[in-house]
Amino acid sequence: xxxxxxxxxxxxxxxxxxxxxxxxxxxxxxxxxxxxxxxxxxxxxxxxxxxxxxxxxxxxxxxxxxxxxxxxxxxxxxxxxxxxxxxxxxxxxxxxxxxxxxxxxxxxxxxxxxxxxxxxxxxxxxxxxxxxxxxxxxxxxxxxxxxxxxxxxxxxxxxxxxxxxxxxxxxxxxxxxxxxxxxxxxxxxxxxxxxxxxxxxxxxxxxxxxxxxxxxxxxxxxxxxxxxxxxxxxxxxxxxxxxxxxxxxxxxxxxxxxxxxxxxxxxxxxxxxxxxxxxxxxxxxxxxxxxxxxxxxxxxxxxxxxxxxxxxxxxxxxxxxxxxxxxxxxxxxxxxxxxxxxxxxxxxxxxxxxxxxxxxxxxxxxxxxxxxxxxxxxxxxxxxxxxxxxxxxxxxxxxxx
Amino acid sequence: xxxxxxxxxxxxxxxxxxxxxxxxxxxxxxxxxxxxxxxxxxxxxxxxxxxxxxxxxxxxxxxxxxxxxxxxxxxxxxxxxxxxxxxxxxxxxxxxxxxxxxxxxxxxxxxxx
Numbered sequence: 001x002x003x004x005x006x007x008x009x010x011x012x013x014x015x016x017x018x019x020x021x022x023x024x025x026x027x028x029x030x031x032x033x034x035x036x037x038x039x040x041x042x043x044x045x046x047x048x049x050x051x052x053x054x055x056x057x058x059x060x061x062x063x064x065x066x067x068x069x070x071x072x073x074x075x076x077x078x079x080x081x082x083x084x085x086x087x088x089x090x091x092x093x094x095x096x097x098x099x100x101x102x103x104x105x106x107x108x109x110x111x112x113x114x115x116x117x118x119x120x121x122x123x124x125x126x127x128x129x130x131x132x133x134x135x136x137x138x139x140x141x142x143x144x145x146x147x148x149x150x151x152x153x154x155x156x157x158x159x160x161x162x163x164x165x166x167x168x169x170x171x172x173x174x175x176x177x178x179x180x181x182x183x184x185x186x187x188x189x190x191x192x193x194x195x196x197x198x199x200x201x202x203x204x205x206x207x208x209x210x211x212x213x214x215x216x217x218x219x220x221x222x223x224x225x226x227x228x229x230x231x232x233x234x235x236x237x238x239x240x241x242x243x244x245x246x247x248x249x250x251x252x253x254x255x256x257x258x259x260x261x262x263x264x265x266x267x268x269x270x271x272x273x274x275x276x277x278x279x280x281x282x283x284x285x286x287x288x289x290x291x292x293x294x295x296x297x298x299x300x301x302x303x304x305x306x307x308x309x310x311x312x313x314x315x316x317x318x319x320x321x322x323x324x325x326x327x328x329x330x331x332x333x334x335x336x337x338x339x340x341x342x343x344x345x346x347x348x349x350x351x352x353x354x355x356x357x358x359x360x361x362x363x364x365x366x367x368x369x370x371x372x373x374x375x376x377x378x379x380x381x382x383x384x385x386x387x388x389x390x391x392x393x394x395x396x397x398x399x400x401x
Numbered sequence: 402x403x404x405x406x407x408x409x410x411x412x413x414x415x416x417x418x419x420x421x422x423x424x425x426x427x428x429x430x431x432x433x434x435x436x437x438x439x440x441x442x443x444x445x446x447x448x449x450x451x452x453x454x455x456x457x458x459x460x461x462x463x464x465x466x467x468x469x470x471x472x473x474x475x476x477x478x479x480x481x482x483x484x485x486x487x488x489x490x491x492x493x494x495x496x497x498x499x500x501x502x503x504x505x506x507x508x509x510x511x512x513x514x
Contacts, residue, residue: 088484109485156509157403159484 016059017125022097124203223281229264301332355384411503445478
């Protein structure tokens with residue numbers, strides 16, 4: 001029984017956290033206090049729901065509890081709080097509180113790492129410990145970063161509002177980058193025992209869905225949601241039940257989530273009808289080519305290479321995109337051609353500590369039976385990889401040489 | 402109303418190298434900024450180049466600015482505005498934002514009770 005209530009609270013946390021915090025913040029005009037009261041409301045739910053039952057509208061219940069607690073705190077601390085700078089809110093500006101919260105967390109006056117941390121904590125409701133673990137910093141460092149960020153929002157008076165239509169496009173860019181970064185961090189965790197951190201990927205997808213719901217006409221938002229859905233659809237096939245890494249080439253495609261792929265492709269089509277493709281739309285298109293290919297052998301590499309060419313133009317020649325393109329060339333034209341395509345990238349400083357470059361070279365060398373060079377490249381990839389599932393995979397390849 | 406200071410930093414050599422025409426365009430851009438900001442501007446001055454500065458530190462008096470950097474403080478504005486977005490929208494009108502060698506730092510002012 002208790003576990004049912006815990007599950008109900010967890011579900012309400014996943015679904016309603018951002019809404020509860022965002023609404024409370026408009027009352028408190030202080031993100032710190034709003035965060036504290038929201039956390040408190042969830043703690044109370046764990047006590048009250050098993051006794052009185054789960055309320056019919058959990059989100060409304062949590063918002064009421066958080067807001068009442070906030071009003072109490074504000075009355076108690078009225079004299080003190082008058083001296084603190086307050087969050088600037090725009091009460092007449094209609095719109096969703098969650099959007100206000102997202103755009104405030106991703107304000108361009110905050111650094112990218114701060115934007116990501118704030119969004120993960122305040123919008124996705126991850127604990128400071130979880131956020132710290134995801135971005136490889138000690139918990140006190142992350143706590144200090146979050147505190148500094150909230151202080152800057154209050155002191156510099158970063159307004160708690162959605163941007164005006166004329167600045168929407170430039171303000172949306174960082175928001176989409178942040179959601180994408182949250183997803184990729186969870187898709188292949190930078191460190192730890194698990195390959196995938198579903199708390200992060202699920203949060204990012206939920207956030208992208210929220211943005212899409214609130215801004216259904218934005219082609220850029222639609223494309224991002226498409227990308228996340230199609231990529232995430234492969235999750236069940238990416239590791240064996242024993243937790244070992246399975247490469248795309250070896251994945252059991254019957255495990256891919258076809259409903260999610262269909263939804264993603266429909267969204268992508270819609271996005272491409274509205275506007276010329278953004279970076280995320282092209283990435284979604286690449287993911288869709290894989291998703292629609294009946295087998296690895298039948299993959300349309302020429303199509304994929306063409307899409308990487310478009311992506312190279314859109315990203316101003318991103319070295320990571322160039323690497324992926326070179327790998328695709330290797331799969332179409334053979335390991336010799338792949339190695340040649342990778343060669344110019346080995347001098348690229350941005351890829352010097354990028355494990356996938358060494359791993360790709362190692363794979364092509366292995367297939368060319370250049371065993372000693374392949375072993376050296378696998379060693380190099382191992383030295384740059386902290387995720388244990390990926391390390392196990394590289395070790396097994398190294399042993400099989 | 403909250404106050405902000407806009408600190409204008411740049412390479413003095415490049416400012417001094419402006420032609421008469423460029424200087425006129427530069428001044429006109431500042432006039433546009435002041436028109437747009439209206440009575441939100443509560444102060445501001447252009448400063449003489451940093452070699453003309455004198456710095457006191459302990460018992461030492463020295464010739465030059467506090468920080469010897471290529472980009473030096475060249476001037477400032479003091480604004481009153483409702484929030485940072487309002488300041489950002491105005492500050493983008495300053496010619497130093499687009500000049501390449503220069504930029505504008507926005508600092509909220511401490512409100513003493």
